[in-house]
Amino acid sequence: MQVHVLGSGAGGGFPQWNCNCANCKGFREGTIKASARTQSSIAISADGESWILFNASPDIKKQMDDFPAFQPARMVRDTAITAIVITDAQIDHVTGLLTLREHNKPWDIYCTSAVHDDLTTGFPVFNILGHFRGIHWHEVNTEQRSFTIPSAPGLIFTAVPLKSEAPPYSPHRHNTVPGDNIGMRIEDTRTGKNLFYAPGLGVAEDHVIDYMKNADCVLVDGTVWTDDEMSHEGISNKRAQEMGHLDQSSEGGIMSILNSMTKPRKILIHINNTNPILNEESPQRQILNNAQIEVAFDGMDIEL
Template identity: 55%
Template structure:
């Protein structure tokens, strides 16, 4: 199984277009040891030719240009993207669908609550019906996790894991959380027996999610904020990390503490906000990650399991 990190930043990318925080100013001007990143998305393949796009970021065209495997050029019009799977209906995870409108009909895997959002609060499904169109493939999220397979990913089994979170601000059920508003994804290679757990938005852990994380060989999880009050302290938002559906790395019960308890051979943070000090590779916060055996995802990162 092959995984390519197409984008590793949180919404807005890095540097964020209108931000002059220490990180954004530093990477823009080359005064800190850091690398630019596009908005989070990964691609998964069993054979290196046919790919499942997991989240369609607004930066998808840039990501395709940077990833030759997604444009194999076998015909006059071609793509390596065989299907798309959405983790939620957040604007930075679904807007890229619009950039795929010139292609063939999109097989789209998502939960019923996300599909509802794409027809109501952010009606991309209706807009795309006038172009390529989408073929909705419901993700099973009710009750016990139910594994499923996608034809283009022969030998790979996937499981959608409902996570505790809120639907996007434009969702009709924003204040009425539903199973599937936000999911984690367990990916199993049935040949090698190796597993990946992907969760770019992880606000809290329950026993079921913790058990799944303990079973995974590779964890690719929420790295949005370093502290709970990061955006408040910088004056960028009145909201703490928890209210935005993210578990910060530092502090009691934070992601570092969680990952320290996990036996996975690789522990990688993704969906990193532009304000997070770990983006400066010379920072003490970045050094702390290394001390705990935690990696930082970057655009173009390749993982083989």
């Protein structure tokens, strides 16, 4: 199984277009060592030719341009993307679907019924796509029953319900239902190895920790370093948990959870522009380095 990180940033990417936090300002002025990041998305392939896209960020055009494998150029209009999996209905994970509207056939899209409802009502992206080639919706269950995708032979997918937040336009914004947010376990039956992917994680429930412990690689929510990080920069009084994200540094946070595990390769993704770990020379980044916790970057390749 090949995994390609298309985007490693949180909503808005890094630097964010209207942000002058210490990180964004430092990046623009060249006073910190950091790399630009587009909004989070990954692609997975069983054979290196056909790719499953996980989430379609607003930055999808740049991400596709930066990844030549997506354009095999076998015909006048072509793509190596054969299906799309959506883990939640947040803007930074679905707006890119509009860019992909001119596909030569309906997109095979895999998502839960809760996400499908939000994308046909509050943010009716699927309805809009219906005026172009449309979609074929494949419902993803929330009972942790595995499924396959025909264009990814040898890979087995298991959706893992997560506690996080539904988008602002969802009727269950603060009263989430199963399927608003999922992680995904992807197993390669040929190598026996598996990836656990969860770019948004608000609560590490026991079943989620079990999936993480038994993974060969974990790509997990690395949005913020501290729960009150946004207020430090004068951006928002909202805490990370209110937005559906566990912080990294507190007791019970992502770092302490990962430190308790020995098997998986540990990688953080969905990094917010305010997070000090973006500065590769920061004390916080050194703490992660010492703990052997990696920070995903755009263009990162993982093979399992």
